[in-house]
Amino acid sequence: MLVSLGLLLLCQLLGEALVHALGVPLPGPVIGMALLLALLLMRDTLAPVLPHEVGDGTLEKTSTGLLANLSLMFIPAGVGVVQRLDLVVSHGPAILVALIVSTAVALLAGVAVFRLLARLVGEET
Amino acid sequence: MSQSDFALWVYLSRTPLLWLTLTIFVYVLADRISAKLHRNPLANPVLHSVWVIGLILSFTHTPYRTYFEGAQFVHFMLGPATVALAVPLYAHRRTVMRVLLPMAGALVAGAIAAMVSAVLIAKALGVPHDVLISLAPKSVTVGVAMGIAERTGGDPSLAAVLVLMTGAIGAIIVTPLMNAVRVRDMRARGFALGVAAHGIGTARAFQVDVMAGTFSGIGMGLNGLLTPILVPVFLPLLLS
Known part of the structure; x- marks a missing residue:
C-alpha cells in the first residue's frame, strides 16, 4: 500500500513539475493521471524494473480504496463553502433555481447526446 | 466547564488532530447512514x-482556518x-475506446447546456451581472472554476460556492432524474454526471457503480479542459 501511495504521489509530483516547467494550463494531478495511465499501459514491458505492487493488484486496491472515499475529500472545501453561503443567500432563491434547473438540463443533454451517438456507432446497451 | 476542562479544550481545539478526527468520524457516520438507506440520494x-461540521464549528466558535489546519490532510x-x-480508466479502457464519439458529443452538449441554461435562467430571474460571471x-x-472566474472578472470565492452547490445538486438529482427518463446505461449516466457535477458527482457515481464512476471521472476531466475555453467565448453573448 505504501509503495502504491508513493507512486500516486510521484505521478502527481511529476505532473505538477511539468505544469510549472512548461506552463501547461492543466491541473498537475490531471497530468499525473495521464502519466499513471501511460505507466499502466506499458507495465508488461516495464515489469522487470517496476516494483511488484504495480503488477500484483496492490496499486488497484489502493486506488479503488481512495476513490471509494472520494466524498470524504470534498468535506473540508464544503465546510468552507457553508461559511460563505451568505454570498449566495443575499441573491435569494433565484440562484438556487438556476443551479437546480441548469444541472438537470446539463444531465439530460449529456445522456441524450451520449445515447444518440452510442446508437449511431452501434454501442447501445 | 471547570478551569482545567476549559484548558484541555483550548489545547485540543487548536491542534489539527481534533478537526481531522472529527472530519473522518462525521464522514464515516454519514457514509454508514447513506449505505443503510441504500445510497438514497438525499442521504448524500x-x-x-458538511452541515454537521459547520454547526459544530459555529457552536464552538472555531474559525475555519483552525478547522482547515486539521482537515487539510483529507483535502x-x-x-x-x-x-x-x-x-x-485503464481497467475499462476497451469500453472507453468504443464510445469516444458519444463521449465527445455528450461533453460538448453537457458543458454548453450547463453554462448557457444557468446564466440565462439567473439573468431572467434578475441576478446581477457580476454574479452571472x-x-x-x-x-x-x-480549482479550475476559480481560475476561470478570476480571468473573466468574476469572484473566485463565489464561484467556489456555486461549484460545490452544483456538485451537491447533481449528486442528489442524478439517480431520480435518470430513472425517470429510463436511462440505464451507466456509461452515459456517469459521463453526463461528471460533465455537469465534477468531483462531487464523481464521488457519488463511485458509490453507486464503478463503471459510472469511471465515466464520471473522464467527464469531469474533459470538462475541466473544455469549459475554460467555452466561458470567454459564450459569456459576452450571454451577458449582452
Whole structure:
C-alpha cells in the first residue's frame, strides 16, 4: 500500500513539475493521471524494473480504496463553502433555481447526446 | 466547564488532530447512514457531513482556518485520488475506446447546456451581472472554476460556492432524474454526471457503480479542459 501511495504521489509530483516547467494550463494531478495511465499501459514491458505492487493488484486496491472515499475529500472545501453561503443567500432563491434547473438540463443533454451517438456507432446497451 | 476542562479544550481545539478526527468520524457516520438507506440520494454523505461540521464549528466558535489546519490532510488526498482515476480508466479502457464519439458529443452538449441554461435562467430571474460571471464555470472542478472566474472578472470565492452547490445538486438529482427518463446505461449516466457535477458527482457515481464512476471521472476531466475555453467565448453573448 505504501509503495502504491508513493507512486500516486510521484505521478502527481511529476505532473505538477511539468505544469510549472512548461506552463501547461492543466491541473498537475490531471497530468499525473495521464502519466499513471501511460505507466499502466506499458507495465508488461516495464515489469522487470517496476516494483511488484504495480503488477500484483496492490496499486488497484489502493486506488479503488481512495476513490471509494472520494466524498470524504470534498468535506473540508464544503465546510468552507457553508461559511460563505451568505454570498449566495443575499441573491435569494433565484440562484438556487438556476443551479437546480441548469444541472438537470446539463444531465439530460449529456445522456441524450451520449445515447444518440452510442446508437449511431452501434454501442447501445 | 471547570478551569482545567476549559484548558484541555483550548489545547485540543487548536491542534489539527481534533478537526481531522472529527472530519473522518462525521464522514464515516454519514457514509454508514447513506449505505443503510441504500445510497438514497438525499442521504448524500458530503452534504450531511458538511452541515454537521459547520454547526459544530459555529457552536464552538472555531474559525475555519483552525478547522482547515486539521482537515487539510483529507483535502490534500484529492490530488492523489485524481491520479488514481487512471486505474479504473485503464481497467475499462476497451469500453472507453468504443464510445469516444458519444463521449465527445455528450461533453460538448453537457458543458454548453450547463453554462448557457444557468446564466440565462439567473439573468431572467434578475441576478446581477457580476454574479452571472461567477456562475458560468459552475460545472467544473473548484480549482479550475476559480481560475476561470478570476480571468473573466468574476469572484473566485463565489464561484467556489456555486461549484460545490452544483456538485451537491447533481449528486442528489442524478439517480431520480435518470430513472425517470429510463436511462440505464451507466456509461452515459456517469459521463453526463461528471460533465455537469465534477468531483462531487464523481464521488457519488463511485458509490453507486464503478463503471459510472469511471465515466464520471473522464467527464469531469474533459470538462475541466473544455469549459475554460467555452466561458470567454459564450459569456459576452450571454451577458449582452
